[in-house]
Amino acid sequence: MTGGPKGRVEASIVAPPARDAVTDLAEWLAGRPDADIAALLADRRDVASPIPAGFPVLAARLSAGPSIARAAEDADLLSLAVLETLIGLGAARSPVSAAEVYRALKGRALKTQVTARIRGLRARALIWGPDDALRVAHNAREALPWRTPQLTGAAAEATLEGIRAELAACAEDETTVLRRLSEGNPVGRTTAAGDGAPPDHPVRRLLGRGLLSRVDELTVELPYVVGALLRGESPAEPAQLRPPVLDGPAAPDADGAGAVEALELLRHAEAVLELLGASPAPTVRAGGLGVRELHRIAKSTGLDDARAGLVLELLAGADLLAAAMIDEDMIVGPTAGVDAWLRTPAPARWADLAATWLDLRRRPGLVGTRTDEGVIGPLSPNARSTVAPLDRRAVIATLAETPPGTAPAITALQAAVRYAHPRWYRRLSVHSVQQILDEAATVGLVARGAVTAIGRAALDGDRQSVAAAAAVALPDTVETFLLQADLTLTVPGPMAYDFAEALALVADLESAGGASVYRVTEASVRRALDTGRAAAELHGFFAAHASTPVPQSLSYLVDDVARRHGQLRAGVAASFLRSDDPGLIAAVLASPVAVELALRGIAPTVAVCQVPLAELVAGLRAAGFAAAAEDSTGAVVDLRPAPVRLPTPRPRPPGPAAPTAEHLAEAAAQVRRHDGGARSPAAPGTSGTAAVSLLDVARGMSRPVRLGYVDANGTASKQVVVPTFVRNGQVGATTDDGVLRVFSLHRITDVAFAD
DSSP states (O other), rough: OSSOOOOOOOOOOOOOOOHHHHHHHHHHHHHOOHHHHHHHHHHHHTTTSSSSHHHHHHHHHSSSSSHHHHTTTTTOOOHHEEEEEEEEHTTTTOOOOHHHHHHTTTTTSOOHHHHHHHHHEEEESEEOOOTTEEETTTTTTGGSSSSSSSTTTTHHHOOOHHHOOOHHHHOOHHHHHHHHHHOOOEEEOGGGTTTTOOTSSSHEEEEEEETTEEEEETTOOOOHHHHHHHTTTTOOOOOSSOOOOOOBBTTHHHHHHHHHHHHHHHHHHHHHHHHHSSOEEEOOOOOOOHHHHHHHHHHHHHHHHHHHHHHHHHHHHSEEEEEEEETTTTEEEEEHHHHHHTTHHHHHHHHHHHHHHHTTBOOOTTTTTTTEEEETTTTTTGGGGGGGGHHHHHHHHHHHHHHHHHBHHOOOHHHHHHHHHHGGGTTHHHHHHHHHHHHHHTTSSSSSSSSHHHHHHHHHOHHHHHHHHHHHHSSOOOBEEEOOOTTTEEEESOOHHHHHHHHHHHSEEOOSSSSSEEEOOOOHHHHHHHHTHHHHHHHHHHHBBSSSSOHHHHHHHHHHHHTTTSSSSEETEEEEEEESSSHHHHHHHHHHHHHHTTTTETTTTTTEESSSSHHHHHHHHHEEEEEEBBBBSSSSSSOOOOOOOOOOOOOOOOOOOOOOOHHHHHHHHHHHHTTTOOOOOOOSOOOHHHHHHHHHHHHHHHHOOEEEETTTOOOOEEEEEEEEEEEEEEEHHHHHHHHTEEEEGGGGEEEEOOO
């Protein structure tokens, strides 16, 4: 790597284990107290079920590559450096003391920090043994996100200045190779990696200058620091292993700003639900909504496409939107739970959306981006991501480690997140971290670059505490407004749902925000009267909720509209029209609308037609006649269509409950009871997960195993073989005479090391 001697090529991280590595780990585990074994089972739950049949089986499971990788997901950069150092010092073959690790990392991290990482790695059995005889687990290199040393050796001698100088001196063909690896998989296959390749090949030149590392004769790897610089990022100095100090300017009143964003989010969610309730959106063949539908929803609700996409994803994640087949068409609309949700207090609704966003297994930021398959729309299968919740929690949790109200720079935050989760460095780019922060700001978990109180509460996962934090941040709801002589009214705060619904019926929204402004018009008063409300009810509503005197002009408007409202009465013939004023009926029959609606007078005060009642009322209003609809008893009825409600999706099955301390203690005791307290060097009969783990370990070590097997005829046999592959329910193994045989995993009765 850059900074090392010219022509030096790094070897890949390969550490052949001693043949007794798993057996020695089993013996070390057997010597640990049950409390330590219980803590290990709690940390590495994938090895705890079913309960291992003794310490050799537990050791085999702990040594399996996939289990090692899972156990290292939370390891920070210094932990990986300690592990890489131990591998480089040969701890896979023979013991290494902690003092050797301290010397190797001297000046790059504090001794106390290294000691803490050794303790943490040992607690998860990624390393084992006392401080004077540390060993790394078999397959320990699976814990590292790279295949060549990148935290030790020549990598530690490099500097960012030196790497930049080498990059600036690259020829065009060299830069092309580096760019391709930095934008995709950093590992590349090429015949130029071998020593016999022409020295003028760009890969050979890059290897010689340390900008590429050689894995083997056919494989090279781009060091992650080089890739970060090529992508325009700001990585830390390669030798720096101390945890970064995350600091920044103070963000004034972050909680208040977050509450404002939350109110906007709730308002936009209500607008989208109302729109889709009146006009559900059809899905596209590939799944989800199309770009045209996204544009329609965004335009109708006054949002931009990105925000509309995020709101749609949140509502679907909270089971407030769902897809269902209606009249042979798949549509997306509100679910049956929407009405109850809209009537819950705002803090609880905010808590629902905040928790939904944190655990949403989708990437809303992908909505609107173009792929080879086209543009990704809301709810598209292409936006699914199982790691999205992990990334969000990593970013918000790292930001939450700063003092309340601190807003660090995005580059500093990304560096801190990558330090805490170096295995995720490929997906935790500046762009992805910024995208997470933008979404968190929309949801109200982050405001002005700092974590809000509800953001800190949401990380704990308790919705009651989240709702409590939201209740503190959000202002109280109001049910009053300021009435002006120009018939505008201002609501000085958030409204309860029933009050907002009643106000929206009698007035038109002109501007929304912390203080919403409505205007009462002739059309809005008629709309309220159309639903069966009387003029006296409207006068009472304004008088009860106005904090200022009701303008006389508003009273006149209500009375005037009410006096004219309902003089024409439409019913069913298919429909009919009646009025106590014969002149009004005559005026309607003389107008062009009578021809359009095929109206026919049957009496001075009655006319009939064959169009439906709703169509009759709408046609008359378009022609300037204010008609009210009535039912068979003469009562005014509301002709507004009921919003669509789809079945709520079935609740997702809960994940497995975390084992209690009592269960873990009993599991540890059961492991020991199975061995009778002995330190057996061989694995007893195994099956299922344990058998796969042991066979995988034996394959990696080229170690023979004694296999119990029952063939298709029911004949049982014992065979000594060396596993060569374990996949797709089959085990390939070679016998003593070199013959390759394939065994079905479900027919294996027991497995044990043969030596």
